[in-house]
Amino acid sequence: MNSPRAPEDAVRARIELSEGTVDLSGDLVIETIADLSHDVGGARRIDLSDAGRIDSAGAWFVLDLAGRIEGADADHPPIDGANDAQRQILDTVRRNMPPAEKSGDKRVTMLDRLEAFGRRTAEAGRIAVELTAFLGQVVATLGALVIHPRRLRLTSLVHHMQEVGLNAVPIVALMAFLIGVVLAFQGASQLRQFGAEVFVVDLIAISVLRELGILLTAIIVAGRSGSAFTASIGAMKMREEVDAMRTLGLNPIQILVVPRVLALMLMLPVLGLIADLSGLIGGAMMSWIELGVSPAVFQSRLVANTDVWHFVVGLIKAPFFALIIGIIGCYEGMKVGGNTESLGRLTSTSVVLSIFMVIVVDAVFSVFFAVVGV
Template sequence: MTELHGADIAVEENDDVSRIQISGPLTVAEAGEAYARLEGVRAGKSRRLILDLAGVSAMDTTGAWLLHRFMREWRKAGSDVALDQASSEFTALIQQAESHDSGCPDHPRQPSLIIRELAALGAATVRVADRFGLLLAFFGLVLARFGRQIVHPRRIRWVALSNQMERIGLNALPIIGLMSFLIGLVLVQQGAFQLRKFGAEVFVVDLVSISTLRELGVLLTAIMVAGRSGSAFTAQIGTMRLTEEVDAMRTIGVDPVDTLVLPRMIALILLMPLLVFYASMIALIGAVLFAWASLDIPVDTFLARMRSTVTMNDFLVGMIKAPVFGMIIAVAGCFEGMQVSGDAASVGERTTISVVESIFMVIVLDAFFAVFFSAIGM
């Protein structure tokens, strides 16, 4: 028998039974050394374990947990475990410890890579659908307020409108002109390089003029306006959201949609056809000059070929798409500005989203327009 600071443990091992007699207090003070002694009696040596608790004078939850853990290991080894001469109080304490032993939770099995990617795709689809719903609701609100201003022109804020027209249109002419001029040069150079293989360099006039008036002029202008003006709309309105100017406007009875959104949208609707016409003309000028300087195509030949190729429908297609693209860019930029919240990092995040959103919707709408105009013969 070994004495362990007031707790006595005696082990008797027969062929098929291990009997352990414990006497004295079995509390937190004796638990550590008592369990170290009990671990010396390895599970599996006998088919049956008997714990004799007749001599136990005191037991707390630590002692009960010690005995439960010891018996649990023997049961896992396939042995039969029994308590002998244990008082009802000690038995209830041990059973309570056993009832709270839920074990460590099993780690959930990680799904396969395909399942994780499908789940991520589904979550992204739900987020896009939610955002599209919010954008559609905002677009409906803006259209309703726009219709009200058309019916009552005195509601239009002319000073804000003229200010936005100067920022969006006049200040954008240099960059749009430069980009359009370079695009015209590139189109002629690349088109002539490919058509030279077939001895049809003169058809580069058809390629450049039709593609510029129908598609490239309006599409490139919309992309540049989205990156320049659409991002500015988001940053301006987003900053006002952070400084609580938008909330202050609502408090004093001023509608933020009428004051902030509609002047920007009306300005873009009015200016986009003019910017598209300007960009298309500058691109054609660049194409004419490059064709004359590098391809030896005289200016009058280029213009004569263009007059015989380009129809009024080609011009109207670009002009019809321009105000629609302008409205989409303005609504997307203002919508993302209204979604800014939290800190300054949200402004940058929403500005990036507004540019990507605007360009994406412009390209999608351009594809729909192409199918529509082809169906009606334009």
């Protein structure tokens, strides 16, 4: 048995060549072998009679030396003077030596890059198909709920409405209020150059009602609730709760996905409305302080000059944004596999993808409304 000794007290190993023999002395352990030379010259044998402790790194070193000796037999390395413990570890390591051929060097070639690009493209296409299939499943389940409304999990729906709707009111209202303030302030400083300060009302009303209110609300909700959907469904997926549901004959789409998506579709328009209101209030306040446009004037200009369609256009988009956020959040959650790493990765993918898709769809809506002339 090896004598007990703390690793830092290991005796320095030495390698000496004499008369066709490689003499090894000292402790051949992981701390000492890194600096030793692997040169065996013309030696025929290795002598271990002066060697101390040998660990598996040391054994590898001795066997590596033996392998360099000309005409050495790998199964019977020319090693002398090993005691029982040393022989045992040498035998164990010899059976587990790395295969002789070195793995080729791993330079990344142009072809590899091209291949990686192709794979990513194919992957993106596959995700698009899968997302569409998932959307189809959810819509089909929603359709079935119209026929059998009692299958809807009402408690769960209300819980999620509170979670994604009511609890998000403070942050959404504050965000929209500040956006109104910023618009009024920036707009005023530009419009003042033309003496057209009063048009700041139209600027605020149109930009907040039509675009900013709902878009920024959707982005906040994607970050807040979309990620929460992925994380909670992903955690259930990881602990096989989703599989357990399936074996009990429960439909995870109906139980987990539908209440979340539905809650989001019901609450996002409400949040959008709150954002519109508080954006206008923020804008009105700043106009009053900065430009002296009184709230009464602000209100009468708002009513007279802003078409109600600006408001409607904003709110029409809300359920679509909600659908995108909900579907992507739940889909990424369902994709979580057995390991914890995928949960974190997919949660961030879910947020990035849903924000990106919300903006894409917003752009599509802009074009559409421009074409139909609203």
